[in-house]
Amino acid sequence: MIVSNRNPEIIALPDGRLRYIDQFLTETDTLSHTLKNSLDWYQGNVHLFGRRYQTPRLQCWYGDKAYTYSQVRLPPTPWPPLLNQLKALIEDASGHSFNSMLGNWYQHGQHNMGMHADNEPELGENPVVAMLTFGTARPLQFRHRNGEDRFTITPTDGSLLIMEGPTQHYWRHGINKSKKVTGQRISLTFRQIL
Numbered sequence: 001m002i003v004s005n006r007n008p009e010i011i012a013l014p015d016g017r018l019r020y021i022d023q024f025l026t027e028t029d030t031l032s033h034t035l036k037n038s039l040d041w042y043q044g045n046v047h048l049f050g051r052r053y054q055t056p057r058l059q060c061w062y063g064d065k066a067y068t069y070s071q072v073r074l075p076p077t078p079w080p081p082l083l084n085q086l087k088a089l090i091e092d093a094s095g096h097s098f099n100s101m102l103g104n105w106y107q108h109g110q111h112n113m114g115m116h117a118d119n120e121p122e123l124g125e126n127p128v129v130a131m132l133t134f135g136t137a138r139p140l141q142f143r144h145r146n147g148e149d150r151f152t153i154t155p156t157d158g159s160l161l162i163m164e165g166p167t168q169h170y171w172r173h174g175i176n177k178s179k180k181v182t183g184q185r186i187s188l189t190f191r192q193i194l
């Protein structure tokens, strides 16, 4: 595993801050193949208005502490060595520490992620989320809670995107369905649970 770029592009949003590192990792084909085969992927459920729906993507979870996400409690799960290596690289590049990772696997264009903020209380005052992307680039939409400001970034294969500062207070983010997308995307989102 080789880090090829460490120079972040700093994106100052109103009430938010992103750092984006294009081509952070090389050899992404091998990595993404290993992640698909070795991580414990499952199709989760979300609870909305008293009903249960299948999550429109596969997920996996690794963490030192339990995490409650969309009203589902995820128990502590030990880290595979590869994830530990990736975590160390991201900690080094970002200057933040992480103790958990939520993975998302979008297998086709109908897999998506609704608009949300990663603002669960156990993520602390200003949650930091560091997102590694593998495979097909899909637009990540940001919408400010003021209903006016919008921003779109399309993280490419091997990139690292860090969301930090007050971003999760003021902005929601999500990935839309797309009829044009045929390839697959994996994102690994590292967090710190207090």
Ligand SMILES: [Mn+2]
Pocket (backbone or CB within 6 Å): 116, 117, 118, 173
């Ligand atoms: Mn998120």
